[in-house]
Amino acid sequence: MKSVFMVAEKPSLAQSLAKILSNGSMNSRKGMNGACSVHEFTGRFRGETMRMKMTSVCGHVMGCDFVGKYNNWDKVDPVELFTAPIQKKEANEKLRMPAFLAKEASGAEYLVLWLDCDKEGENICFEVIECVENVMTRVAGQQVFRAKFSAITDQEIKGAFNNLGAPNKNESLSVDARQELDLRIGCAFTRYQTKFFQGKYGDLDSTLISYGPCQTPTLGFCVERHDKIQSFKPEAYWVVSTQVQLPDGKSMKLDWERVRVFDKEVAQMFVNLIRSGDKACVLDTVQKKGEKTKPLALNTVEMLRVASSGLGLSPHHTMQIAERLYIQGYISYPRTETNNYPDSFDLKGTLRQQQDHPNWGSFVRKLLQEGMKQPKKGQDAGDHPPITPMRCARESDLEGDSWRLYDYITRHFIATLSPNCYYLQTTVFFEIGSEQFSCTGKVLQDPGFTEIMPWLALGEDEEIPTLKKNTMLDVEEVKLIDRQTSPPDYLSESELITLMEKHGIGTDASIPVHINNICERNYVSIIPGRKLQPTNLGIVLVHGYQKIDSDLVLPTMRSAVEQQLNMIAMGQANFYEVKQHAIDIFHLKFRYFVQNIPAMDELFEVTFSSLADAGRPISRCGKCRRFMKLVEAKPARLHCSICDSTYSLPQNGNIKLYKELKCPLDEFELLLWTTGAKGKSYPLCPYCYNNPPFKDMRKGMGCNECSHPTCPHAFSQNGVSECVECERGILVLDPTSAPKWRMCCNK
């Protein structure tokens, strides 16, 4: 019997697809890599009964990187990265994906690709083909097919299977081009900046001064807001505050139709005008029905916004929690752009799962009884259905933030099927001495969905009386109040997400990563209310780009590049030409940036202190015998101001002088690195650590004798260690025993 090999983008999808295509009768087993499952069944394909095998990858099979020596920061000038050779390598070596695919596809006559229907998915199609084409059985005619589907429903999937096409090479090539561009540009700028500024300053407090086409514009948004705050000039303005007495004797404040004026004399004139009319005359009373609409079905970015502003959770943390809730079966797939339920979605069934819930069961039962409402019509991006609860969980089933996120997702889902919130709005218009005023009040009529999302509820009822036209009221007060305009606040995380989405910076899956990056690199700090306040480092970076080449930080840069790449995807432009053109432009931009780096450096100079001024003396240099300074700001390193040399150190630990012992090889004083909780420690020579003394020694090399992490031989990465025998001598690696190093005592 012939066989068909099928591949989805992720394990969960392979399972759903196999279930549909096999009508629920399949044999499943774990694949050899432990991550992917294989589902087998028999079915009909091209008029024949065949063996079907459905499995998946885990996202991209391959990634790209520079070849060998170009990964060495010390041996390669970053400008070479624009022309350096690039290779594809396994995205995750542990998964052994190419081997797994080749093994499972072996002998199959047909390949059906069920990867996500976007450009990345198209690119993964060709990665899969590359892995399996040589192990398939050759038969006449088309052997490789592409399924195009827009929802994971019976009808859609079976329809796609009966109407297969071919993978789209152009779309895949546009992804190849993007990967290569991002790699060359990002790495060239990052390495250059990092080396330049870390070689000069001691208090940057970031292990990396990175640049990227997504992270840098993301930082740009935060600094833009900071600049607005800094350059804000408060302006004085005046408002007229008036109060009238109602027929029942109560007082009521009125809103001035002019709201405010920016000229004191004009304001005073209005006050005089108003005071000249002793009564307030009712011009009209208008009543209208107001409506607060329920939310759209939940997609990823909306979830991230709400989690940040409402739950105080970072996007990165939110995705980690959502991922876990998904794996445990509590919610649907959490990465989706779609905020419209597909027609086949079992809304009622999903709602019924929640009807016995202690927190919202009674609301759900009432909703089911009175008839749930149609959800609002949103956008279908063709990826996954909106994020919804998949089974009922109580507060005791989940912990802390997991519960809070599940609680939100479920309330949001219920709200999308609830009625809108209705209220009655009454506005009374007044005239006092030819100036107009009004007063508005809202009275709740039906809370609708706000009952399940109480934080969106209308405020307290503000009932105001309906007053007949021409009613005259006493004016109790006419006051001139002086105020000042206030600066905007720092950019909130949820505003940032909106800006990124609007400018096409990052994707639903990568937006949290970019935001996390600019926090971890210490370009911004999170202040209360999850607002992003740029640090000095973040500010001088962005201002520096603006001085040298503002394109580098412009939010339009990413979309401009993507537009070019879309030409490749649509077959309207040649892959090599477009890619080379973009590389050439950024190559020039890079050279220009390097030439003009003093413009950015001027900003660094006034903000940061030089390496020579930073740090505290700790140990003697083996060359000049003077004390070197330990620079403790990230990345921790040693600096000898006499030799003007910097020596990197192991990170994330404490560095102390080690018994004032000297390295027998180079006379540098030894240091002891210790790390907190587990109390790991080892002595090292700062020179040997950076310049391995023996051939074939690499940084971070473990024990080459027994590879045990606590074995004293593990110190071999530094070339020296305390002698385990006499505890007095120093062990050095014996190069005569290469390639198996051996320690020998110098005493």
Place this chain on the structure above:
DNA sequence: GCAAGGTC
């Protein structure tokens, strides 16, 4: 030690 994009 670099980017951004998939996903676990």
